[in-house]
Amino acid sequence: MTFDAIGIASTGLTVHRKWLDAVSDNLANINTVKPTDGSAFQARYVVAEEGQGTTGVFVAGAAYGSEEGRLVFEPAHPLADAEGYVRYPEIDLASQMGQLIMAQRGYQANAAVVDRAKDTYEAALQIGRS
Secondary structure, eight states: OHHHHHHHHHHHHHHHHHHHHHHHHHHHTTTOOBOTTSOOOOOEEEEEEEOSTTOOEEEEEEEEOOSSOEEEEOTTSTTOOTTSEEEEOOOOHHHHHHHHHHHHHHHHHHHHHHHHHHHHHHHHHHHHHO
8 A cells, every 4th residue: 555655656756747847848948939930939738647547647748839839020130030020939927837836736745645655664664673
């Protein structure tokens, strides 16, 4: 039972770490400018699925945002086209910050489960030694 808890929580840690990686990558590229004849940076979103039985959760893949992005009029930008437009990614800062907080909290919760399961296992070992 304790080992099941550690195993399941570790799958949650992995998923939340990958979620944090995706969000941090999205935030790092929120102001990435591309010329209008190219694709905008595509935000990455982690797709998680429930494992079978008591196997926890796993990353099933990734979903990507629009490559269209948004056109912004910046005629002074070196990548601007003849009309003065550049392409930015379609990433909402507020949404990404909310995702960041949820991923952090999930990671912390799973880490706490691992700690408590480890403490329980150590206490059981101490009882067995008595």
